[in-house]
Structure formats: C-alpha cells, structure tokens
Amino acid sequence: MRRTISVLAVAATLALGGCGPSGEPVSPGGLEKPVIKVGALPIPDAAALYIAQAKGLFKAEGLTVEPVTIQGGAAALPQVKSGALDITHTNYVSTFLAASRGEKIKVVGDLYGAVPGTFNLMVTKDSPLTSAADLRGKTILVNGLNSVGALAIAATLKGVGVTAGEVKFVEKPFPDMANALAAGQADAAWLTEPFITATQPGLRVLADTMTGPTANLPIAAWMTTDEWVKKNPKTLAAFQRAIGKAQQMAAGDRKEVEAVVPTYSKIDKAAVSKIKLGTFPTSLDAARVQRVADLMLEFGYLKQPLDVKALLTG
Missing domain, CATH: 3.40.190.10 (Periplasmic binding protein-like II)
Known part of the structure; x- marks a missing residue:
C-alpha cells in the first residue's frame, strides 16, 4: 500500500509541476x-x-x-x-x-x-511586346531566382520556342515591380494577386504562366x-x-x-x-x-x- 501511495504521489507531483516522466515540460493537452x-x-x-x-x-x-x-x-x-x-x-x-x-x-x-489567371507575365500598357515569344533577349522581374515564378516562366517560354537561357531574370519584390517596369528597368514582370488586379490598367497581361504543363x-x-x-x-x-x-x-x-x-x-x-x-x-x-x-x-x-x-x- 505504501509503495502504491508513493508512486501516485510522484505522478501527482510530475503532473502538477507540468512535467512528464522524463522531466520535460508538457502542456495540459x-x-x-x-x-x-x-x-x-x-x-x-x-x-x-x-x-x-x-x-x-x-x-x-x-x-x-x-x-x-x-x-x-x-x-x-x-x-x-x-x-x-x-x-x-x-x-x-x-x-x-x-x-x-x-x-x-x-x-x-x-x-x-494555381489556376489560370493567378500568376501572369505583365508588361506596361504601351509595351511593344505582344506575346511570350517576344521575350527572347528581354529582362523579366521575378520575386525570387530559382523560384516557382522562374520555373513557370521557363515552361511558358518553352511552349513558344524560347529557352530560359535566352532571357534575363532579375529579382524584385512584388510591390516594387510595377514601378520598375514604368521606369524601364525591365521588359516584363511575373505577378500574382493582388498585384495583378492592383496594377491594372497601368499594366496588361502578356501571358498566363499557369496553363498547359503548369495548369493547376x-x-x-x-x-x-x-x-x-x-x-x-x-x-x-x-x-x-x-x-x-x-x-x-x-x-x-x-x-x-x-x-x-x-x-x-x-x-x-x-x-x-x-x-x-x-x-x-x-x-x-x-x-x-x-x-x-x-x-x-x-x-x-x-x-x-x-x-x-x-x-x-x-
């Protein structure tokens, strides 16, 4: 009986002290x-x-x-x-x-x-570029190098006969991309929502990067x-x-x-x-x-x- 009481006392002490048998803290749950x-x-x-x-x-x-x-x-x-x-x-x-x-x-x-229309390549409203094929030799803004954006762009460019090596990627935070395009620092930018909606009508969609091999x-x-x-x-x-x-x-x-x-x-x-x-x-x-x-x-x-x-x- 004394042994049983002793064991129960130790268990109660551990519980009240917030510790498990190993002495590590545990939560009430x-x-x-x-x-x-x-x-x-x-x-x-x-x-x-x-x-x-x-x-x-x-x-x-x-x-x-x-x-x-x-x-x-x-x-x-x-x-x-x-x-x-x-x-x-x-x-x-x-x-x-x-x-x-x-x-x-x-x-x-x-x-x-992703669904179509949620990650787009955008250009200024007066840009001479009319399709992704026009991006050969151009500079594209992405929110991170070797990122999902660069990968989606590479897949999009492949569909129009352009390789990722034929464009230049420059890293830029999403909120800064529209101003960078307006200042002529790049030719296109990869944008997601809410920036796609927020930057129109100043920018327009050049290509949807979430179709074909990147759909969904x-x-x-x-x-x-x-x-x-x-x-x-x-x-x-x-x-x-x-x-x-x-x-x-x-x-x-x-x-x-x-x-x-x-x-x-x-x-x-x-x-x-x-x-x-x-x-x-x-x-x-x-x-x-x-x-x-x-x-x-x-x-x-x-x-x-x-x-x-x-x-x-x-």
Whole structure:
C-alpha cells in the first residue's frame, strides 16, 4: 500500500509541476509545444492560418499559434532551422531545392494551388511586346531566382520556342515591380494577386504562366524541419487538424477568405472581392506535388529525380 501511495504521489507531483516522466515540460493537452510561431506571407495563400486563428480552431486543439510575417519561404528556412519559427509558409520549388541540397525538411501541409489567371507575365500598357515569344533577349522581374515564378516562366517560354537561357531574370519584390517596369528597368514582370488586379490598367497581361504543363500547379505549402517533426508529433498533429479544417473552409467558401485576408495583409475589403484566387487543397497528395519536382528536373533545377513522398508528412 505504501509503495502504491508513493508512486501516485510522484505522478501527482510530475503532473502538477507540468512535467512528464522524463522531466520535460508538457502542456495540459499533452502537446510537446503548446505555443508555436508560424511564418506566413501576407498574401491570400495563407488565409487558412488566419481563419483557424479567428475561428478558434487552434485553441480547440490546446494550441496557441503566433503568426509571424515573412518575406519568402526560402528566406524563412534559416529561421525554422534556428528555432525562431516552428513552421513556415513556403513554396514547393524552394523547398525541393533545399531538400536536394541535403536539408532535412518536411512538408506538413498543402496550402495553395494555381489556376489560370493567378500568376501572369505583365508588361506596361504601351509595351511593344505582344506575346511570350517576344521575350527572347528581354529582362523579366521575378520575386525570387530559382523560384516557382522562374520555373513557370521557363515552361511558358518553352511552349513558344524560347529557352530560359535566352532571357534575363532579375529579382524584385512584388510591390516594387510595377514601378520598375514604368521606369524601364525591365521588359516584363511575373505577378500574382493582388498585384495583378492592383496594377491594372497601368499594366496588361502578356501571358498566363499557369496553363498547359503548369495548369493547376501546386504553389505553396507548410514546411518545418525533420527534427521538429520527430520532437513534436502531437503538436504537429494538432496544427494539422486545425489548419485542415480551416483549409476546408477556405476551399468551400470564398467569403471566408475575403473576410480574413484584409486582417493580415495590405489588401483591403474592396480589393479582395475582385482578385482571382487559386485553390486551397484539402489534402497533401504526393502525385499532385510530384509534378513540381518533375518540372524542376526537366528545366535543370534538380540534377537528379526527387521522390517527394519522402518529404511529405500529411
């Protein structure tokens, strides 16, 4: 009896002290890390994160999420590796490039996909260029070198007999592209929403980069390190459950997206009602995501085939 009482006393002490048998802190809900920082770009792609926040979906899982605005998925990788971020919004091209270089990372959720009209090559209204074929020898602005934008442009140019090596890519943040074109710093720019809508009528569409081989191309995902996944399985599962419910809301009702986007971005209510939105996938489909890696191999971004299944934790 004394032995039983002693064991129960130790268990109670551990519980009241917020520690497990190993002495490591645990949350009331059993999560390894009940407060996490999640990086997100201030664009429509990340709507599910803020829907989950507004609807209390994270709270229902015993999880507190602190959103952190980032400038790009590739730039956020060092923050994830250092622990400054737990999970981050990223694009598939940057993620697969990092994995090909040996980075131990995992995709833990699908986020956003392209539809026609959501990622366009734009030129000034008075530009002499009339089609993508006219871009040979020209300068194109992209938000990141070796990015999903450059890959989509390469695929578009191939369709009109131009190689990516015949154009010059220059890196420029989306908000600065319209002014750069107006100043004659480049001939075309690769823009996504809300910048496509916001820059018209000053700019016009030269080519849609999300048709043909890039139609419905997966664009963005949630990513973290392999080590974080192993250390925090319950926390990850809680995040995935909450973000999954929010993703279904975003996919099923545009009004949910329109309501939340102005709360975390510079897109106001009037503008968000006009922009064209991509898709909000509700599952992490390896076959679908593999298309990105295969395109990257075709255009020389990857030196050897990459099986994405090993990178997905859905």
